[in-house]
Amino acid sequence: MIPETLVFDDKNDLVATAANRFVDLVTRAQTERGVASVVLTGGSNGIAILRALAADSGDIDWSRVELFWGDDRFVPADDPERNYGQARDALLDHVPVDPDRIHPMAASDGEFGDDITAAASAYARVLGHVGTGQVPHFDLHLLGMGGEGHINSLFPHTAATAETEKTVVAVEESPKPPPRRITLTLPVVNRSKAVWFLVAGADKADAVAAAHTGASAADWPCAGAHGTDETVWFLDRPAASRIS
Numbered sequence: 001m002i003p004e005t006l007v008f009d010d011k012n013d014l015v016a017t018a019a020n021r022f023v024d025l026v027t028r029a030q031t032e033r034g035v036a037s038v039v040l041t042g043g044s045n046g047i048a049i050l051r052a053l054a055a056d057s058g059d060i061d062w063s064r065v066e067l068f069w070g071d072d073r074f075v076p077a078d079d080p081e082r083n084y085g086q087a088r089d090a091l092l093d094h095v096p097v098d099p100d101r102i103h104p105m106a107a108s109d110g111e112f113g114d115d116i117t118a119a120a121s122a123y124a125r126v127l128g129h130v131g132t133g134q135v136p137h138f139d140l141h142l143l144g145m146g147g148e149g150h151i152n153s154l155f156p157h158t159a160a161t162a163e164t165e166k167t168v169v170a171v172e173e174s175p176k177p178p179p180r181r182i183t184l185t186l187p188v189v190n191r192s193k194a195v196w197f198l199v200a201g202a203d204k205a206d207a208v209a210a211a212h213t214g215a216s217a218a219d220w221p222c223a224g225a226h227g228t229d230e231t232v233w234f235l236d237r238p239a240a241s242r243i244s
């Protein structure tokens, strides 16, 4: 399926448009299936869209949204690096989400202590136990992206990016700090109906171009992610500068 690529003059417009489409997609999923399932991401734009939704989330019924994370940093719960904590500050503390439908990854001082492998396995069980007993076909998976093309905590030329069986893996030596992370794998990302990339900045232009020209996921992990129904790239002009 050909991805949809939207280019914005202004990063604020990128975030505002993605937030509006988030509202449309989630309310449509709720009308069709009752509950909408969404995978959140960290990073600058991943958190900016949550702030926009805290200000205006239209007709979303937050009690019927199931929330997961694509990755998180394996640090103490109160560490500002936690994607979950940032999502709480930006959105979750401001809307009436059902606490039973919020599924964060474990922190390094949580119930699995410092055992990151146990924490990753536990998240795989969480994915399997919500709803149908199978890993969900998420309605939406949001993705930020690094300049080297990483998505979630899937970095180029790593075992995590090459994983084809496990749904969730531990990353012990992330090239981007902090080094210890938990991440969904590409087979799980690609079960999502919609995959949206939220990308701004000239430092991301090479990775955007690689993903648009059929690069390998090993070289550019972003190139290996796509939705079953739609893949949308929300780009600012500098990030889009190397695609025609």
Ligand SMILES: O=C1O[C@H](COP(=O)(O)O)[C@@H](O)[C@H](O)[C@H]1O
Pocket (backbone or CB within 6 Å): 041, 042, 043, 044, 045, 046, 070, 071, 072, 073, 083, 143, 144, 145, 146, 147, 151, 152, 153, 176
């Ligand atoms: O480390 C991470 O980085 C990416 C992208 O971050 P950005 O600030 O360059 O947009 C993010 O999507 C991922 O969840 C996070 O753990």
